[in-house]
Amino acid sequence: MSNEIKVPTFPESVQEGTIATWHKQPGEAFSRDEVIVDIETDKVVQEVPAPADGVLQEIVKGEGETVVSNEVIAIFSAGSAGEAPAAASSESSTPAAKSSSAEIVAAPAAKKMASEKGIDLAAVSGTGKGGLITKEDVASYIKNGAAPAAPAAPAPATPVAPSTKSSAAPAQTPAAAPMRGERIEKRVPMTRLRARIAERLLEASQSTAMLTTFNEVNMAPIMELRAKYKEQFEKSHNGTRLGFMGFFVKAAVEALRRLPAVNTSLDGNDIVYHGYQDIGVAVSTEKGLVVPVLRNAENMSLADVESGIRDFGMRARDGKISIDEMMGGTFTITNGGVFGSLMSTPILNPPQAAILGMHKIQERPMAVNGEVKVLPMMYLALSYDHRLIDGKEAVQFLVAIKNMIEDPARILLEL
Numbered sequence: 001m002s003n004e005i006k007v008p009t010f011p012e013s014v015q016e017g018t019i020a021t022w023h024k025q026p027g028e029a030f031s032r033d034e035v036i037v038d039i040e041t042d043k044v045v046q047e048v049p050a051p052a053d054g055v056l057q058e059i060v061k062g063e064g065e066t067v068v069s070n071e072v073i074a075i076f077s078a079g080s081a082g083e084a085p086a087a088a089s090s091e092s093s094t095p096a097a098k099s100s101s102a103e104i105v106a107a108p109a110a111k112k113m114a115s116e117k118g119i120d121l122a123a124v125s126g127t128g129k130g131g132l133i134t135k136e137d138v139a140s141y142i143k144n145g146a147a148p149a150a151p152a153a154p155a156p157a158t159p160v161a162p163s164t165k166s167s168a169a170p171a172q173t174p175a176a177a178p179m180r181g182e183r184i185e186k187r188v189p190m191t192r193l194r195a196r197i198a199e200r201l202l203e204a205s206q207s208t209a210m211l212t213t214f215n216e217v218n219m220a221p222i223m224e225l226r227a228k229y230k231e232q233f234e235k236s237h238n239g240t241r242l243g244f245m246g247f248f249v250k251a252a253v254e255a256l257r258r259l260p261a262v263n264t265s266l267d268g269n270d271i272v273y274h275g276y277q278d279i280g281v282a283v284s285t286e287k288g289l290v291v292p293v294l295r296n297a298e299n300m301s302l303a304d305v306e307s308g309i310r311d312f313g314m315r316a317r318d319g320k321i322s323i324d325e326m327m328g329g330t331f332t333i334t335n336g337g338v339f340g341s342l343m344s345t346p347i348l349n350p351p352q353a354a355i356l357g358m359h360k361i362q363e364r365p366m367a368v369n370g371e372v373k374v375l376p377m378m379y380l381a382l383s384y385d386h387r388l389i390d391g392k393e394a395v396q397f398l399v400a401i402k403n404m405i406e407d408p409a410r411i412l413l414e415l
Contacts, residue, residue: 002057005036005074007067008048011323016068017041018192024056025107025128036074038319039067040192044326045287045319054078063109064189106133113138193288204348209386212345213394217402219361219376222247225408237303244358245281246306248333250411251404252356253277253298256331259397263330264388265351271388280329280349281309283316284339291349292321293329337361343379353388356401357381 010017020038024030033049036056040046054076061073104121106114110133114121117138124141126133190198204210226242233242256263256277265272277298280291292312294305315321332349337360346357359379366375382398404410 003078004072007071010069014041019061019063019065026056029055052078109135110138197288204350211386212383215380215398217378217405219378240303240307246302249305251401255397255400259393261389261393262354262397264353274330278330280332282334285316292325346383354384
């Protein structure tokens with residue numbers, strides 16, 4: 001019995017997605033809840049699990065194709081995963097039968113690559129189940145120096161591939177000296193997620209009156225507090241580690257309470273004042289920057305904040321952050337210091353009115369009560385939309401953060 005695999009229902013803010021990777025090919029078996037395909041949206045890469053045990057029969061939408069909510073992307077036959085080998089063998093017969101047949105069985109990605117490179121799929125040997133030609137088979141065929149046509153007689157003295165450059169050198173004449181370095185270029189299409197990031201950053205710089213104010217903070221008090229209570233904190237909160245980000249989130253929550261203009265967004269000609277603090281925490285991944293949101297951070301303890309941030313970081317690297325977890329947010333914190341940034345100008349995350357940038361902790365000589373001391377200092381940057389926030393409020397907000405970090409008791413006492 002044939003069944004359909006459909007695109008999950010996207011949130012209202014996501015109109016469409018792109019098929020990123022098929023983890024199964026026609027003829028291959030899978031188990032219920034096993035990931036079949038990855039769909040990339042402009043916010044996150046979403047994994048689509050198998051609705052039941054079965055064998056993949058047909059891929060309707062290949063890699064790189066655009067899809068919408070609830071669209072059919074594949075057909076499968078339901079049944080126990082253990083029945084897969086029989087189903088595959090009965091469907092594909094034998095390699096000899098395949099070669100004698102005019103029909104060539106190839107994955108959509110393999111067909112696309114062969115079409116782009118001018119490769120005759122009849123000349124490519126399939127290594128997939130039942131002789132299926134995969135994208136890797138076509139790439140291997142090209143890498144081995146095959147011409148974009150039916151296979152011809154071996155050419156005697158032609159260099160095979162770039163990787164065999166050193167072995168091909170003796171065949172060159174003295175007049176054709178080898179190049180000292182290869183000028184390699186690689187062109188790849190921008191992913192949907194990267195394209196969306198670029199679009200939002202451009203939108204922020206063009207549609208807001210963005211301005212940045214800076215300050216610096218002495219991190220010694222927080223570092224001493226962390227060193228003193230780190231082990232006890234971890235034991236008391238089920239392995240949750242005490243980091244720096246938790247202090248900044250708590251300080252930001254208190255500062256947003258004092259200066260509500262910073263906790264706003266623009267909706268048409270209306271200024272929306274948020275009576276809650278949903279703090280977005282920027283997380284870097286291989287596919288780009290994502291900003292999961294700590295909901296109602298004003299009700300979270302320091303341990304809750306640290307645990308939430310750690311969970312976001314781990315799941316973001318594995319591509320497990322859901323779209324809903326990145327929706328909304330009233331204020332964002334980004335930490336370029338983990339990569340060594342000493343100072344930067346963070347770009348707004350529309351429609352939010354402000355974003356706080358943390359940076360590298362750097363020891364510097366500072367004047368303290370007429371004496372020069374070497375202190376662990378951090379530059380802070382607050383970028384804000386000047387249409388919503390005056391310079392006075394922005395500076396006061398940053399000073400409030402500075403005071404609470406340099407005297408952590410203020411966070412607890414709300415001073």
